Amino acid sequence: MPNQISNTLKGYCPHCFTSRNFNLDERRGAIINCANCEKNFTVLDSEKIILSEITEGMCPHCGSGVHFTLQQRAGSPVLCVKCKNDFLLSDIHILPKYSEINYVKKLEELMSPNGKVGRKEFLYSYFGIALGNFVFITFLVAIFGNTNEYMLSSILTLIVFLAWGISAWAVICLGIRRLRDINEPPATIIVAFIPILNIILLLWLLLTPSKNK
Ligand SMILES: [Zn+2]
Numbered sequence: 001m002p003n004q005i006s007n008t009l010k011g012y013c014p015h016c017f018t019s020r021n022f023n024l025d026e027r028r029g030a031i032i033n034c035a036n037c038e039k040n041f042t043v044l045d046s047e048k049i050i051l052s053e054i055t056e057g058m059c060p061h062c063g064s065g066v067h068f069t070l071q072q073r074a075g076s077p078v079l080c081v082k083c084k085n086d087f088l089l090s091d092i093h094i095l096p097k098y099s100e101i102n103y104v105k106k107l108e109e110l111m112s113p114n115g116k117v118g119r120k121e122f123l124y125s126y127f128g129i130a131l132g133n134f135v136f137i138t139f140l141v142a143i144f145g146n147t148n149e150y151m152l153s154s155i156l157t158l159i160v161f162l163a164w165g166i167s168a169w170a171v172i173c174l175g176i177r178r179l180r181d182i183n184e185p186p187a188t189i190i191v192a193f194i195p196i197l198n199i200i201l202l203l204w205l206l207l208t209p210s211k212n213k
């Protein structure tokens, strides 16, 4: 196929996996001399490389996380630095990507008064925050509570105050989102600061089903 021009515009050197753009001559079949490893190849050789989309995974022997090089993504064996065993990319367990878990987004949602929240999520989040806060503060006090050191007890007080403040904010945001979900004005959250009425508000928020406009 001497006159056929390959559609491949970009590819990898099959020897060292350096990526490069192909010019017209190279796409017609001219020999390419790799600028990195100085070995020769053609666009056709480059097209034979199948590079795995997987960039990180778990060693099937010991379970530690491994990042893959281009060579390994093209099929070279991977040597685990932890357990010194080798394996192929096709043997691995894929790690969930950080962006897929999206803890950051979840946390942002939790700390924001925007949007709506349903009954179930409100219930879980509310008691999750309350329990988390309780456990955290109890834990701190149990470990450092008896200290006579002024610096340490000041820091402890500050941390407890911060933890309390952050969870109070999260609960207020949660309440505002739940109020929006049941078509009530978000300003109703003011009731949360009035004793006894705040308990009624909580029950109301826990029990009222969502309303869609
Ligand atoms: Zn090369």
Ligand SMILES: [Zn+2]
Pocket: 059, 060, 061, 062, 063, 064, 080, 081, 082, 083, 084, 085
């Ligand atoms: Zn390993």
